[in-house]
Amino acid sequence: MILVISDKNDLQIYYVMIELEKLGASFGLLNVIDFPSLSRMSQTIGTGSDVCWITLEDGKRVRATDVTAVWFRKPSYPKLHPNVAPHEREFAFAEARVGLNGFYAALKHAHWISPIENIQSASNKLEQLRRARILGFDVPQSIFTNDADEARAFVEALGKPVVYKPAGNFALLERAGTWDEGKVIGELYTTLLDAQTLQQSFSRLSTCPGYFQEYVEKEIEIRATVVAENVFSAELHSQSKSVSEVDWRKGNIFELEHRVHALPSNVADQCIALTRAYGLQYSAIDLIKKPDGSYVFLEINPNGQYGWLEALTSLKISKAIACELARSRT
Template sequence: MILLVSHDEDDHLAPMLAELASLGSEAVVVDTSGLPGRVAVAAEHGPQGDRRRLRLASGDWLDLDRVGSGWWRRPLPPPPDSRITDPAEAVWAANETYEALAGFWDGLPIAWVSPPKAIETAMMKTWQLPAARAAGLEIPRTLVTSDPGEARAFVDRLGLGQVICKAFSATEEHWRETRRVGQAEYDLLDRVELAPVIFQELVPAEVDLRVTVVGEEVFAAAIHSQELSYPLDFRMFLDWGAGVRMTATTLPDDVTQSLLHLLKAAGLRYGAVDMRRTPDGRHVFLEVNPAGQWRFVEEVTGQQVTRAMARLLTDLDATRHPRTAPVTACC
């Protein structure tokens, strides 16, 4: 059985369920926003061994010994319980839930795509860049700082207009596009004291690259960002590919092998990598998102990333359990 830790708001879930069904794979979806009440965990440990179970929203218990592989796909955090009215008690309860669940998921003897702790570590930009360099990838000169003097010195060394700044994360509620540091931005550098910022040398681009790695399969797509009115950040034009030209492409063998080496070093079985191909043919690593989107590329290029992920999960499950009749459930 394959455990899909996801939720209905993730538009990757339904296509994944369809692909798994086409392969005859048994899958169950767990939405962690139902924990710890509507959905529950039970972990028993003793001299004779361990037993780990999940109570689904349906009320049925799932024995996790039946699970061979798992997809850790942007799970939602448990919401505050309205029955707890004291703020301090609510914080304590939330921490208790976190402590129990973190150990629960990481303790499961299943093949994750990818392990939760590995995803958490690999998300960190200050971990990624040295690891990418060690894997043989070219990286841009980068500064992460909350010190205005350091920020100004970095920009002074590279020159106004030759540095971009970007946030560690961007959500619909807190959107931050990648920006070139010009005079207006330079004059505001004292504000980095409020929160650290990533400063990076501007890498000239022939195209941006989104490289999706699924196990040992590598799907490279060229995103023709330089055709856009704001070529620094193609995300501003994404609407399932509308307005952004994307084409399947290939990578040099050494770059492909370096990317596979990076993910292996990170303990990841999946990664969405952002790179730039420069006008002189260099391939520069920018970042890897261990839980990144791929559907926006797949919809345009036709690259079968969802099928590759379904096959990977199915193959990993088969290493622990023989194939059984497909039964897909959701909680």
């Protein structure tokens, strides 16, 4: 069977499940937030034996050995039982994570979209730039530093507009502990900096390192979604509205014009090569098409969103994911 590991509130998983149904594939959903309060698990390991099973969102028990493919989407953290005492919560959370990781390890034989460790290694934006550059992408001049003199020298040598962008999570969170997903209290987007803000940023680098990058002029922005050997490219006409000119995520994405984009074959090949270099079967790559027609790589999201692209274009990404999962059926 095909196992979808995610959160049941993630609408994108249902698009793929519909396609799996069309293919006649057997599948189930592991809603990670249900463990350990609602979902049950057992891993019995001994000399000559290894029996591992977990109950799914519908209550059905599935053995690890019966899983042929895994779609690791966006699972939430395990949710602890309300009766767990405050001083026990971190311990209980850690035990739940160990159990889940043990179950995932028992699925190593399956075909993953994509392996967890590969998703993690592909998530560092600085390493992404290095690898993309090696593969022949044009990348923006960038610096990540907590040295004010280095940052100032970089900006002066660049001699063009500069943006600040988060190198990690763009959300500002308040957490009750490591077991808590946190409450979002703000979001940091890519921001074009004026001279005064730049100087203020330099003075604060000792409290938090900063990620600065040259501002690249845009004709349009491209989201290239890679599924195995397929590249689905969509144009985002972010320059049509002032709120989305620097970062298309700031506005209402459904108010921006989207079109299917004919990505040049060499750029499409680079997208596949980058995805493959990380050992991924899926990725969402952000590119800029400059007014002169050239393409610039911004970043790769190893587990990025794509559902809105299907809603606004004719791209069949869910079908491609379902076909890739079903390909490994036995």
